[in-house]
Amino acid sequence: MTEQQATGDGSTGARPGRRPTMSDVAEKAGVSRALVSLIFRNAPGASDSTRERVFQVAKEIGYRPDTAARTLASSRTKTLGVMLTIRNPFHADLVEACYAEADRVGYDIVLSTTVPTRDEERAVDALVGHRCEALILFGPKTSAAYLTQLSREHPVVAVSRRVPDATLDSVHTAEAKGVRQAVDYLVKEGHRDIIHIDGGTGPGAAERRKAYRAAMRKHGLAEWVRVIPGNHTEDSGMRAAEVLLGEDSLPTAVLAANDRCALGLLGALHKAGVKVPQEVSVVGYDDSRVAMLSHIGLTTVHQNADELGRLAVRTAVERIESPNAPARELVLDPELRVRDTTGPPR
Amino acid sequence: MTEQQATGDGSTGARPGRRPTMSDVAEKAGVSRALVSLIFRNAPGASDSTRERVFQVAKEIGYRPDTAARTLASSRTKTLGVMLTIRNPFHADLVEACYAEADRVGYDIVLSTTVPTRDEERAVDALVGHRCEALILFGPKTSAAYLTQLSREHPVVAVSRRVPDATLDSVHTAEAKGVRQAVDYLVKEGHRDIIHIDGGTGPGAAERRKAYRAAMRKHGLAEWVRVIPGNHTEDSGMRAAEVLLGEDSLPTAVLAANDRCALGLLGALHKAGVKVPQEVSVVGYDDSRVAMLSHIGLTTVHQNADELGRLAVRTAVERIESPNAPARELVLDPELRVRDTTGPPR
């Protein structure tokens, strides 16, 4: 590392002590503080000329409303808290959708991510501390007990996770339907040796696993059922590939836990010289935008991220407005997107 | 979409009006509010037994300190604001590093992302509203004028962007060095027809473009210099591929704007049946963790995200502590990582 002194004026600017407040604006504009407040809240009761003058002054002295003070003073914060895993590209899709909808309904969004050194409870605590009026959790992995408890204290919407018997709202896709579509399609192509890399404790994993078993049985393929343990990261796909490559023969098709898992699997198969889809068909899950980046278009089960995000925000807002309405479960239909990683068996 | 009523008790729990405050804890514990405050701030001046009792009571009634009130009352918020682009996987790497370092130095982090419907100024406004003590901006694209102005009002650290003559701190890699390494390597492999897809107005793009030209000249390859306009998304790589495939012959090597661009390019080349690296060598930039997910290991210029994130936080904190110190520019050395997308020319 090298360090250089920048060529600027040698200082980042001595800020004159404190940041400007509403009173500063009021004084400079020659009105009361209350009127400035009213104007910044876009409330009626000020003349257009005063309004304009106040905005002008505010801009001049660099005034920005203080969220903390605003939050403290008003009962409402008009803020939704979103917990996500920043590594997860599907969550990026969801976040974009949430922002769009939140804008529409007049809410702010505060993000809080889990990272390896920061677990879900810490991420949630941060949101609660910020007085978010509702929490939207993307694929939470914590215990149902924790979620239930949390939802007793705050409006909570779980995305991509069913919490049976819980008192919280949830928005997710019909996992079973997606898996069934994938299996039906593979069977129709002629596959029988279809295995599943599962998502461990990840959101939807249990449902997908169960649905895989059911779909296989439905096609009379119970004896071919095989689940390799995994999770929702690329790593698990790579490890599964190692396992499979160490065996006498490969299955003809693999149903991966999600897109990331599928990508890991594809990478490892490619390195081993295994041709996809000629030798093995691979199906992902999520259809996160990265799925399209793969050299080969990944066949995957599409989840409508835009709609999921939109509904999550809408549900959260409705829950805020009627805290005692019955808990709801919104289920979207997934859709198999056949691309280039699947074909008839060898 | 289907909607079901969850099987829970039909309510997300009637919260008893308002959340518990410090006064509630104080009253229940039979002490003053000030003492509770002191205990929660981990300040000296309370006996161990009282401390324990207060924590016990707080837990019982579910008290959590209110960030807004805390922020308002104290001059310090101990919070750093991070602006990022949630779609950018390299930013995810950086965020993880920032959290780790912030934890170490006792700061909180608030994230604010740009999305298509939310530009950088809005993202920054949100952070300022939260009274972040310093702003860390990942690859900001706004005008230098805006950044300079902002840095006069708040401590600002720009990551992956040089702002010449500015009054803000910056942390980035030596773009030129990375590009030079890549060109040197390609030339050594025997390439002469090396083109560059540039990153438009993206962070570091101008430096990389300039360095590409310089490196080519240095090798006596000035006549081969060619820059295809692009940006930092997969899309630009795909479009560049279209351009190249429409011509008589392909270059033997392509230096992409960044990894995402390289991935888009690789995908499009693959679809067109062009073999990499046999027919074309491709080099990325960033070495974001996704680079490893590609079926083929992407040859790329490695940027040390962990170190960049760590330094960004450290620089921010130092700037907070001495606002009038000279602005600094921290430059990390990049490192070419040769993997599977490059080889000798055809």
Added chain:
DNA sequence: GCGCTCTACTAGCGCGCTCTAGTGATGAGA
């Protein structure tokens, strides 16, 4: 001229916390 409404504004409390300046009790030292 009176009461009325309506517009454009102001006064001032309180949100939940931090933090300075205290207070009373206890014990040590002269």
Added chain:
DNA sequence: TCTCATCACTAGAGCGCGCTAGTAGAGCGC
């Protein structure tokens, strides 16, 4: 016995804003 320091704790101001209650003045009908 009288300071004086120390410990454990408290009173109360104030952070920047939202919001309710209220006011002054203009305009209007009768």
